[in-house]
Amino acid sequence: xxxxxxxDLQAVDERCRTIVTGELGFEAPDVVxxxxxxxxxxxxAANGLPAxxxxxxxxxxxxxxxxxxxxxxxxxxxxxxxxxPVHAYLMEGNSLVGQTLVIAHCLGHGYVFEHNAxxxxxxxxxxxRVLSAAxxxxxxxxxxxxxxxxxxxxxxxxVAVHQPQAQLIRKAxxxxxxxxxAEYDALFPEEVEAERRRIAEERDALRRxxxxxxxxxxLGFVERHARALADWERDVISIxxxxxxxxxxxxxxxxxxxxxxxxxxxxxxxxxxxxxNQYWEYEQLNAxxxxxxxxxxxxYNLGIALLREVMRIATEPDDEDRxxxxxxxxxxxxxxxxxxxxxxxxxxxxxxxxxPRVCERCRLFAYERLQRxxxxxxxxxxxxxDVRAALVAQVSTSGIPRVxxxxxxxxxxxxxLLDHRxxxxxxxxxxxxxxxxxxARLWGKRCVARTIQGDDAQRRMWFAGSPDGSSExxxxxPR
Amino acid sequence: MTVVxxxxxxxxxxxxxxxxxxxxxxxxxTEQLKARIGExxxxxxxxxxxxxxxxxxxxxxxxxxxxxxxxxxxxxxxDPGDVLGPPGDGPQRGEAGTEPGEELYEVWLDMDxxxxxxxxxxxxxRLKPKATADAQATEAVFDDIARKGPRIxxxxxxxxxxxxxxxxxxxxxxxxxxxxxxxxxxxxxxLPRHKAVVFLAMDxxxxxxxxxxxxxxxxxxxxxxxxxxxYDQTEIVFVAHTTEAREVTEHxxxxxxxxxxxxxxxxxxxxxxxxxxxxxxxxxxxxVLHVSDGDNFTADNQRTLGLIARLAERCSLVGYLQVGExxxxxxxxxxxxxxxAAPVDGFVFAAAEDDRELWPALKRFFAKDSVEEAVR
Numbered sequence: 001x002x003x004x005x006x007x008d009l010q011a012v013d014e015r016c017r018t019i020v021t022g023e024l025g026f027e028a029p030d031v032v033x034x035x036x037x038x039x040x041x042x043x044x045a046a047n048g049l050p051a052x053x054x055x056x057x058x059x060x061x062x063x064x065x066x067x068x069x070x071x072x073x074x075x076x077x078x079x080x081x082x083x084x085p086v087h088a089y090l091m092e093g094n095s096l097v098g099q100t101l102v103i104a105h106c107l108g109h110g111y112v113f114e115h116n117a118x119x120x121x122x123x124x125x126x127x128x129r130v131l132s133a134a135x136x137x138x139x140x141x142x143x144x145x146x147x148x149x150x151x152x153x154x155x156x157x158x159v160a161v162h163q164p165q166a167q168l169i170r171k172a173x174x175x176x177x178x179x180x181x182a183e184y185d186a187l188f189p190e191e192v193e194a195e196r197r198r199i200a201e202e203r204d205a206l207r208r209x210x211x212x213x214x215x216x217x218x219l220g221f222v223e224r225h226a227r228a229l230a231d232w233e234r235d236v237i238s239i240x241x242x243x244x245x246x247x248x249x250x251x252x253x254x255x256x257x258x259x260x261x262x263x264x265x266x267x268x269x270x271x272x273x274x275x276x277n278q279y280w281e282y283e284q285l286n287a288x289x290x291x292x293x294x295x296x297x298x299x300y301n302l303g304i305a306l307l308r309e310v311m312r313i314a315t316e317p318d319d320e321d322r323x324x325x326x327x328x329x330x331x332x333x334x335x336x337x338x339x340x341x342x343x344x345x346x347x348x349x350x351x352x353x354x355x356p357r358v359c360e361r362c363r364l365f366a367y368e369r370l371q372r373x374x375x376x377x378x379x380x381x382x383x384x385x386d387v388r389a390a391l392v393a394q395v396s397t398s399g400i401p402r403v404x405x406x407x408x409x410x411x412x413x414x415x416x417l418l419d420h421r422x423x424x425x426x427x428x429x430x431x432x433x434x435x436x437x438x439x440a441r442l443w444g445k446r447c448v449a450r451t452i453q454g455d456d457a458q459r460r461m462w463f464a465g466s467p468d469g470s471s472e473x474x475x476x477x478p479r
Numbered sequence: 480m481t482v483v484x485x486x487x488x489x490x491x492x493x494x495x496x497x498x499x500x501x502x503x504x505x506x507x508x509t510e511q512l513k514a515r516i517g518e519x520x521x522x523x524x525x526x527x528x529x530x531x532x533x534x535x536x537x538x539x540x541x542x543x544x545x546x547x548x549x550x551x552x553x554x555x556x557x558d559p560g561d562v563l564g565p566p567g568d569g570p571q572r573g574e575a576g577t578e579p580g581e582e583l584y585e586v587w588l589d590m591d592x593x594x595x596x597x598x599x600x601x602x603x604x605r606l607k608p609k610a611t612a613d614a615q616a617t618e619a620v621f622d623d624i625a626r627k628g629p630r631i632x633x634x635x636x637x638x639x640x641x642x643x644x645x646x647x648x649x650x651x652x653x654x655x656x657x658x659x660x661x662x663x664x665x666x667x668x669x670l671p672r673h674k675a676v677v678f679l680a681m682d683x684x685x686x687x688x689x690x691x692x693x694x695x696x697x698x699x700x701x702x703x704x705x706x707x708x709x710y711d712q713t714e715i716v717f718v719a720h721t722t723e724a725r726e727v728t729e730h731x732x733x734x735x736x737x738x739x740x741x742x743x744x745x746x747x748x749x750x751x752x753x754x755x756x757x758x759x760x761x762x763x764x765x766x767v768l769h770v771s772d773g774d775n776f777t778a779d780n781q782r783t784l785g786l787i788a789r790l791a792e793r794c795s796l797v798g799y800l801q802v803g804e805x806x807x808x809x810x811x812x813x814x815x816x817x818x819x820a821a822p823v824d825g826f827v828f829a830a831a832e833d834d835r836e837l838w839p840a841l842k843r844f845f846a847k848d849s850v851e852e853a854v855r
Binding site for chain 2: 150
């Protein structure tokens with residue numbers, strides 16, 4: 001089908017690599033490319049990593065994605081895994097020009113994987129663990145029945161993203177309140193005694209509280225403290241939790257990472273001096289990747305626009321830019337981009353470089369959903385400041401509401417109480433109830449989550465789910 | 480650095496997981512259907528219309544922000560204040576996937592699918608071979624070989640060729656001649672036709688209110704559908720009774736309300752009288768299903784059970800379903816009486832207080848395990 005051999009791809013990789021390191025100054029790590037059939041590319045895309053444990057959840061995604069591919073609605077060109085060495089899948093049947101773009105694109109990802117502080121925080125030797133986990137889960141399915149294990153996986157998948165991300169700055173733990181003796185204590189013995197008692201009570205209350213600090217690691221907490229779990233069930237929970245940990249840094253660097261990959265493939269292909277017909281084919285493929293669509297933000301489009309903005313500020317700043325960035329007009333553009341790629345995540349990138357220019361170029365707007373018809377939205381603003389604030393809110397959480405365990409003995413009934421750290425928008429009731437039922441199946445008892453409806457702090461709401469599948473909700477304080 | 484062909488992993492893992500997914504989906508649909516057989520719109524849709532079955536519980540639950548008040552950023556035209564359609568239809572590549580809903584399935588099923596899904600769990604009790612089969616029906620069976628015909632029998636042709644070559648001293652295949660060619664031929668074989676008759680008997684006295692009749696109708700509907708599917712020919716006899724029983728049309732059966740007392744035995748008397756001549760059990764599989772609210776004339780209970788025992792000897796199944804809330808159950812009620820009486824071989828009884836209990840009741844009459852045990 002294809003008119004090239006593995007050696008041709010090898011040669012392409014070497015040429016691209018020479019340009020990336022020699023001319024652009026990006027040191028890319030070694031990448032192992034696998035030329036694989038479409039089914040395999042789509043299966044790995046459906047579950048995020050190759051050779052992962054079997055699950056109907058991946059099957060559902062595979063069905064949807066592979067179906068779109070077969071109907072010609074979608075085509076994945078490449079898949080890359082943040083492992084050491086970096087592994088990437090090239091899809092069989094793509095043209096040599098297509099593979100060239102992909103290889104250059106992968107070298108961009110490779111640079112980010114290797115040097116970005118957030119992405120460096122994951123376990124890059126994850127593959128042996130993934131394989132061993134797949135074997136164990138397959139054993140558990142044989143022993144306890146596939147449906148039972150799938151049910152447990154469903155419950156784990158529901159809350160797996162709720163775990164602390166790699167923190168570059170560690171937060172100090174809360175200290176216990178204590179009474180400090182002061183100079184004039186002797187003059188007010190009664191007041192001092194009352195104060196002493198009040199502080200002691202507060203401290204005792206704090207000591208009784210379990211967990212002591214709000215716990216962000218939902219699966220980790222359940223794995224350690226749920227009472228009615230068998231060993232194999234704890235193992236399944238720990239597998240899902242640790243594999244999810246691999247994906248979280250990629251979620252928070254999506255725009256940055258895709259921007260870097262696009263920048264590298266554009267700069268490399270520009271320097272390959274392709275014949276006209278091949279260059280035309282390259283431009284078509286490139287357009288398919290970076291083209292803006294009316295609708296959700298295309299991370300490739302926004303990513304490259306932001307990085308090109310960094311490069312513009314480095315070479316052709318206006319007066320405002322000079323005021324704002326000390327390095328404006330005086331920096332090597334690729335060096336500046338590398339600095340950003342090393343230590344930024346999407347939130348920092350958007351916060352600093354989403355200028356009115358980028359906003360206009362990408363035709364970004366901020367919106368709010370219509371209460372009466374949640375499928376429709378109202379454009380709320382096209383001002384860069386508003387768009388930036390909304391986008392920062394969107395990417396800082398990767399769309400994951402912050403939910404923490406605050407009490408593992410709620411109502412003195414051993415129930416789990418969670419708090420939603422509200423940032424202007426409450427939890428979706430239907431999904432909150434469904435998720436709490438899943439969590440309750442792991443915990444073995446009812447689970448309750450507190451939140452605020454809308455942005456009105458007066459409207460406190462709660463949701464609850466029980467292991468038997470029932471769920472409830474109410475206003476005010478939970479029961 | 481290195482380019483290798485393939486990944487060393489199986490290609491079909493995705494398809495295997497997809498099968499597991501579809502299998503789960505199918506089971507969930509079946510569960511949903513069981514909960515919904517008490518809904519009339521499934522029946523009202525008729526045999527050729529399709530029914531929409533929303534399958535909940537297939538969603539991947541997770542905490543998401545309130546869909547009604549979410550704010551965000553999108554790309555496109557439009558001035559502040561403009562209202563736009565959904566940002567993008569369906570999931571976009573690279574989207575974090577905060578848009579829920581794509582995992583909610585709505586499956587369109589026709590009656591064939593529904594019956595296939597549901598009835599695979601049911602079984603006919605006490606199947607007896609019937610002596611006389613309707614000889615008019617025949618079936619063509621291709622199990623003969625001929626020298627002429629429309630369909631070549633390749634295996635036999637090669638065998639003949641091999642035999643002929645062997646006779647000439649060279650036992651191998653080759654140079655097939657027209658004399659070697661054999662054809663498949665068919666024989667007409669009489670096809671036994673399985674016939675079933677169902678006596679549907681219902682208490683139409685004043686205490687059977689609209690909702691009880693509705694449940695009775697739903698129950699009868701599924702019973703008949705099931706029997707219809709399993710037998711080539713299914714005849715239905717409708718019997719309505721108060722203190723006296725009479726054979727009625729389907730319309731009368733479901734729509735006429737009468738007043739007066741109740742004597743359940745009257746229905747079984749009528750069936751006991753009519754069945755042997757019109758539907759001799761030597762030719763027919765006979766089913767008797769009776770639905771009432773259980774409110775019977777006390778002195779009649781023992782007589783009813785006697786008739787049931789007589790019928791059960793000739794029938795494949797005699798069933799009794801008590802519908803409606805048991806709050807009104809009195810000492811006169813039939814169900815407690817049956818429960819206390821000595822079990823009768825071939826007689827199965829059940830109660831359904833509301834729509835959701837119809838499926839368990841059906842399963843009790845036609846289930847693979849329980850009836851087999853109940854009648855043996």
